[in-house]
Amino acid sequence: MTASPLLFDRALHRARLDRAAPGYAAADFLKARAAQDVVMRLETILRRFPVAVDLGARNGHFFKALEDSDARANIDTLIETDLSARMLGDRATPRVAADEERLPFGDATLDLVVSTLSLHWTNDLVGALIQIRRALRPDGLFLGAIFGGATLTELRQCLLAAEAELSDGASMRVSPFADAIDAAGLLQRAGFALPVADVDRVKVRYAHPIKLLQDLRAMGETSVLLDRSRKPLGRKVLFRAMELYVERFAEADGRVPATFEIVSVTGWAPHDSQQKPLRPGSAKMRLADALGVKEESTGEKPAP
DSSP states (O other): OOOOOOOBOHHHHHHHHHHHGGGGGGGOHHHHHHHHHHHHHHHTOOSOEEEEEEETOTTTHHHHHHHTSGGGGGEEEEEEEESOHHHHTTOSSOEEEOBTTBOOOOTTOEEEEEEESOGGGOSOHHHHHHHHHHHEEEEEEEEEEEEBTTTTHHHHHHHHHHHHHHSSSOOOOSOOOBOGGGHHHHHHHTTOEEEEEEEEEEEEEESSHHHHHHHHHHHTOSOOBTTSOSSOOOHHHHHHHHHHHHHHHOOTTSOEEEEEEEEEEEEEOOOTTSOOOOOTTOOSSOHHHHHTOOOOOOSOOOOO
16 A cells, blocks of 8 residues: 655654744634634533543643533543643643554544644544544544645745745745545545534734744744755745735735634544435435425436
């Protein structure tokens, strides 16, 4: 079997997270938003989860949101993991420094896995999802959130334009993200049942685009592409990119937007009790009857 190509430098990503850990709380608003959304989804699921894991917990926003929710009563044990041990700090919850690409959990040992805004840095996202599905007991639940393809589109455009204008060529400076339309398909490929995906597009407004770069650094979300240019982004190119950002995207009050697309996914480890799709042609009622409309012929004749 062909191995997936390596896109990201995981060791560098860990180092960036370690660096960001002390000041992460200053820029954790997206993590908090995604964690609260996951907890809201859990509140609609009336069942117990004896053992739950939060992959990429960072500073514990899922745990914090859970503590303020009725869903907390349905989870007996929550284990927090993160690629960066410094991110986990000295919190009282069970904690494990773990790589999302090599999960330390046995098959069918977990009832719930959540992951908010960390899996988009895995080299093989489907492979990571397969590991999660295997770690879940039958009918176990996965709730996740990753950044989607429209994330940082403004910054991506301006960096490429500035570098192309002032140097011999342009390098990819912003990591690629999965397209939202493919998210449910990724769960299916990983063997999950009943996959669902939806998108939360967030526009964050800044007084200046340099503040966006500061937030990305504080989040530990700066690019760790293996195929990145080893040549540092010069000040001249950076300043030109910031000028282009303001010229192209500044709003009426002078502030500039940054787009973040959060793709939320839900999937279940397969179990015989789950609802199965009907076989094609097995419907008991015509769609036109169900909708209460008159069926009109298209004029096409069926093939012989």
